[in-house]
Amino acid sequence: MRILLLNTNLMRPRVAPIGLDYVASALAAAGAEARLFDLALAGRDWQTRLKKLLDDFAPHLIGITIRNIDDCYFLSGRFLLAPVKKLIRWLRKNTKARIVLGGVGFSIAPSACLDFLAADYGIWGDGEESLVLLLKSVSSRREPKAGEIPGLVLPGAKVLERAESDPDRLALNRKLVDNSLYFRLGGQVGIETKRGCSGNCIYCADPLAKGTRVRLRNPAAVADEIEELLGQGAWAFHICDSEFNRPRAHAQAVLEEIVRRGLGRKIALYGYFSPMPFDQELARLYARAGGKGICFGADSGSERMLATLKRDHSLKDLETAVAASKKARLKIMYDLLLGGPGESLKTLAETIALMQKLKPDRVGISWGIRVYAGTELAKIAGCQNNRKNPGLLFPVFYLAPALKKTGLEFLRQLIGNDNRFFLPAKISRKQNYNYSGNLFLEQLIKRGARGAYWKILYDHAEKD
Numbered sequence: 001m002r003i004l005l006l007n008t009n010l011m012r013p014r015v016a017p018i019g020l021d022y023v024a025s026a027l028a029a030a031g032a033e034a035r036l037f038d039l040a041l042a043g044r045d046w047q048t049r050l051k052k053l054l055d056d057f058a059p060h061l062i063g064i065t066i067r068n069i070d071d072c073y074f075l076s077g078r079f080l081l082a083p084v085k086k087l088i089r090w091l092r093k094n095t096k097a098r099i100v101l102g103g104v105g106f107s108i109a110p111s112a113c114l115d116f117l118a119a120d121y122g123i124w125g126d127g128e129e130s131l132v133l134l135l136k137s138v139s140s141r142r143e144p145k146a147g148e149i150p151g152l153v154l155p156g157a158k159v160l161e162r163a164e165s166d167p168d169r170l171a172l173n174r175k176l177v178d179n180s181l182y183f184r185l186g187g188q189v190g191i192e193t194k195r196g197c198s199g200n201c202i203y204c205a206d207p208l209a210k211g212t213r214v215r216l217r218n219p220a221a222v223a224d225e226i227e228e229l230l231g232q233g234a235w236a237f238h239i240c241d242s243e244f245n246r247p248r249a250h251a252q253a254v255l256e257e258i259v260r261r262g263l264g265r266k267i268a269l270y271g272y273f274s275p276m277p278f279d280q281e282l283a284r285l286y287a288r289a290g291g292k293g294i295c296f297g298a299d300s301g302s303e304r305m306l307a308t309l310k311r312d313h314s315l316k317d318l319e320t321a322v323a324a325s326k327k328a329r330l331k332i333m334y335d336l337l338l339g340g341p342g343e344s345l346k347t348l349a350e351t352i353a354l355m356q357k358l359k360p361d362r363v364g365i366s367w368g369i370r371v372y373a374g375t376e377l378a379k380i381a382g383c384q385n386n387r388k389n390p391g392l393l394f395p396v397f398y399l400a401p402a403l404k405k406t407g408l409e410f411l412r413q414l415i416g417n418d419n420r421f422f423l424p425a426k427i428s429r430k431q432n433y434n435y436s437g438n439l440f441l442e443q444l445i446k447r448g449a450r451g452a453y454w455k456i457l458y459d460h461a462e463k464d
Contacts, residue, residue, distance in 0.1 A: 001032040001139040003131075004059040004097070005176070007040055008084050009067040011436045013445055013453070014040050016182035018190045018240065019065055019103055019127065024176035026128035032135055035059070036176050039087075047090065054095045060139040062091060062099045063131060066106035066113065070395040071436045074339075074368030075424055077395045078436070080105075085117050098138050101153075102127040107209035108372055110153045110160060112391025122153035125163035125211060126195065128170050167195060167217040174228050183234040187445040187456060188270065190240040191229070193222050193254050197242035200310045201299075202376035203337065203369050203398075206242045216250050219257035226263055236450040239271030243297065248277045255282075258289040268292045270452035275321045276313040283328035291330060293455040295364070296321055298334040301354030302347040309340055310376075315354065322358045333362035333454045338411070340369050341380050343400035345410055352414040360420070362454050367408060367424035368397040419461060422454065 005024065007017045020036060027034045035057055037050055064084065071078040088099060100121040106113045110124040121144070123130045130151045137144045146154050151163025183189050196214040197206040226237065245251045258264055267290040275296050286294070298318055300306050306313065318334070325332045334355060338348065355363045371381050373392040378384045381398045389396065399407075408424065415421045435441060435453045449456040 001027075001030075001135050002057060002059045003027060003032060003034050003061045003063055003135050004053065004057060005034055005036050005063045005065070006087075007036070007038045007065055007177075008087065009065070010040055010083065011068065011071070011080070013435070013438070013442050014182055014186045015067070016177055016179050016186065016189050017065055017067065018174075018177075018192065019067075020063075021174045021177045021179075022170070022172050022192075023063070023102075023127045023131050025171055025173040026132055027135070028175075029171045030132040030136075032132065034176065038177070041178070041181065051094050054091075054097070059095075059097045061135050062095070062097045063127075064088070064099060064101050064119070065103040066101055067103050069105045069108060069113065069393060070370075072366075072370045072395070073436070074366070074370075074397045074399070077397070079394055081113070081116060081393070088117055088119060100131070100134060102131070104209045107162070108205045109391035109393050111157060112373075112393040114153050114155060115390070116393055120155075123149075123151045123163060124153050124160055125151045125209070126165040127151070127163065128172075129165050130163045162211055164196070164211045164213060164215065166215050167192075168221065172221065172225065174225060174232070179229055180233040183232075183236070183450075185445070187450045188236045188238045188452065189229055189234040191222065191225055191237050192240045193217050193219075193244065194241050194250065198246075199242070200312075202308070202310050202380070203340070203372070204242075204375065205370075205372040208372060208374050210242070214247070216247075219250075219254040222254050223257045223261050223263065226258065226267060227261070230263075230266060235266060236268040237270070238452060239269065241272065243274040244271040245273045245278055245282060248282065252282065252285060255285045255289040255291075259285070264288050264290040266290070268451055270455060271295070272297060273321075274313065276317040278317070278321045278324060280324045280327060283324040283330060287328045287330055291328075293331045293333070293452050294325060295333045295335055295452065295454065296360075299337045300340075300347070301336075301351035305340060305343060305347050305351070308342050309337070318354070319358060322360055331361045331455055331458060333364055333458075334358075334360045335364045335366070337366050337369055339367055339399040339403055339407070341377070341398070341400060343407075344402045345407065348403070348407065348411055349414060352411070355421075356418065362422060362458050363420055364422045364454060365411070365424050367411070368399040371396045371398050422457075 099119040102123040114122040133149045194216045196211045269291045270293045
C-alpha cells in the first residue's frame with residue numbers, strides 16, 4: 001500500500017502540516033508506505049520533481065490536505081482553492097492514482113470542496129483511521145462504497161457522516177514533516193491536546209469540521225509529543241485546540257504533566273483560550289508549564305453582542321482573565337469579532353471602551369464575520385442554501401447593516417493611535433491582523449523571533 005501526501009498550504013509565514021504528521025503515523029502503523037511532497041517548501045521546478053516521484057514511487061492513492069479554503073479576512077476575501085484545482089488537473093495528466101482530499105479546511109464544506117476540486121474522494125473529519133481503510137480498498141482495486149468508511153465523501157453524496165476518532169486509539173507521532181525547518185521558517189510548531197468543540201457560537205466552523213463531541217488526549221501522550229518535537233529543535237508551541245481550557249480539568253492535567261517532566265523550563269507555550277473558566281490557579285500553572293502568551297476569544301465587550309453570538313462568558317470574566325494573566329506575568333491578546341447581527345456604533349464604542357479599560361497587551365480585530373454553511377449565522381444572513389455558492393465555499397461575510405457606511409472609520413476614530421490594537425487593514429506594517437502574507441512578520445521570524453504571531457509583533461513593538 002503506497003500513498004503520496006501533498007501539502008498545498010502556501011500561506012506565509014509557513015505553518016507545519018500537523019495533520020499530515022498524524023495521518024502518516026497511522027498509515028505507518030498499518031504497514032503502509034507514505035511519502036510527502038511539500039509544496040510549501042518545494043520552490044521552483046516542483047513539477048519536474050513531483051513527476052519523478054510519481055513515476056518512481058507509483059502511489060495507489062494521493063492524499064491532499066486542505067488547511068484553509070480562504071484567508072477568512074473580510075477586507076481581502078482571498079480564495080485559496082484555485083491553485084489546488086490547477087494542481088489536481090496537473091496530477092490527472094501525470095498519474096492514474098486516485099485522489100483523496102482531507103484537512104480542517106476541507107471538512108468545513110466537504111461536498112462543495114470535493115465537487116469544486118474534482119477529486120475522487122474526501123474524508124470529512126479525522127483522517128487517520130479512515131485513510132487507512134480507503135488506502136486498503138484502493139490498493140486492492142476495490143471501489144469503496146458510501147457508508148462503509150467513516151467520513152468518506154463521494155462525488156454527489158447527499159448524506160455524510162463525520163469521522164471522529166478517539167486520539168488515544170491512534171499511534172500519533174511527528175516523523176513525516178520536517179518540523180525543524182518549519183520551526184525556523186514559521187517560528188512555532190502546533191500541538192493538539194484534544195479534538196472537537198461543544199460550543200454553541202453562531203458563527204464557528206469548528207463544530208462542523210471537528211465535531212461537537214470532545215475527544216481528549218492522554219496528557220502523557222501530549223508531553224511525549226512535545227519531547228519528540230524538542231528533539232527536532234522546536235521549542236515554541238502553539239496549542240491548536242479550539243479552546244485549550246475547555247474542559248478545565250483536562251487542561252490542568254496536561255499542564256501538570258508538562259511541569260512534572262520539567263519541560264516548562266525548555267519550552268514556550270501559546271494557545272487559544274476561552275475567557276471562562278480561567279482563574280489565578282490555572283494562569284500560574286500555565287506559566288510554570290512554559291506558558292508565555294494566551295489569545296482569548298473575547299469576541300465583544302458588549303453584553304448584548306455576547307448574547308447574540310451565544311458566547312457563555314461575561315464582561316466580568318474578561319476582567320478576571322486579564323487580572324489573572326497579569327499576576328502570572330503572561331502576555332495576552334483579546335480577539336474581537338466585530339460586525340455580527342445587531343452590532344451598532346453603540347456596541348462598538350462599548351467594546352473598545354472596555355478594551356481600553358482592561359488593557360490587555362494586544363487586541364486583535366476581525367471586521368466582518370465569515371459565514372459558514374450549517375451555522376446559525378448562515379440562517380440569519382439568509383445564505384444557507386445558496387445555489388450559486390454551494391456550501392458557501394467562496395468567502396461570504398456578514399457585516400451588520402448599521403456599520404456598512406461609517407462603521408470602520410468610526411472604529412478607527414475610537415482606537416486612535418493606540419498601538420495595542422491590530423486594526424482591520426489591507427496593508428499595515430505593524431498593526432495588520434491578517435498574518436497571511438505579512439512580510440514584516442516573516443522578516444522578524446527570519447531574524448530569530450519565535451512564538452505566536454501576535455506575540456512576535458508585540459515584542460517587536462515593545463523594542464521600538
